[in-house]
Amino acid sequence: SQQGEEDPQALSIQEGENATMNCSYKTSINNLQWYRQNSGRGLVHLILIRSNEREKHSGRLRVTLDTSKKSSSLLITASRAADTASYFCATGSGGSNYKLTFGKGTLLTVNP
């Protein structure tokens, strides 16, 4: 069954505004990762947050994790037109044969 599920499915904002995307998941995880995909291209890793962490920052990105609610959020501050892409959360599970399960993604459009 699908693990991570992003919300909203699509988000359109103006340049300079903040964008917030949410991810909910169903089972216990080792960590949660966010990836970005430009149209028709491969995914690019943005940030990883471990299950014992609550918040993490990387540049204009801020990720939170609430394991009690099984949810995570990705905040992009001061958005730019170049941030236009699909954003996916991926939950990691498993021990020696660890694997990621991806959601359907949030399509973010930043209008100049």
Add this chain to the structure above:
Amino acid sequence: ETGVTQTPRHLVMGMTNKKSLKCEQHLGHNAMYWYKQSAKKPLELMFVYNFKEQTENNSVPSRFSPECPNSSHLFLHLHTLQPEDSALYLCASSQDQGRLMTQYFGPGTRLTVL
């Protein structure tokens, strides 16, 4: 560039054709992955190889046949595909299959089955 290359970038094939997708990583990683990305669906993990051994086959139909001759190369051999197999096929690699590994993706092969 992520250090993972895929060829071809686009492929159109008939249902009776046989073709192969190629993935190469230049990152010194030991784990490689094939994913299928269809419109409106989550990214689906197909196969995982760790140190050249297959560790995951996610109930993929036998018309998809993976091959991993070494840790740097991964192939996906295709034969007698169906139109619903049309999708973006993504290859990824990671240092190994450990819990904190992030994956590096190639640009994908856009496959169209006629």
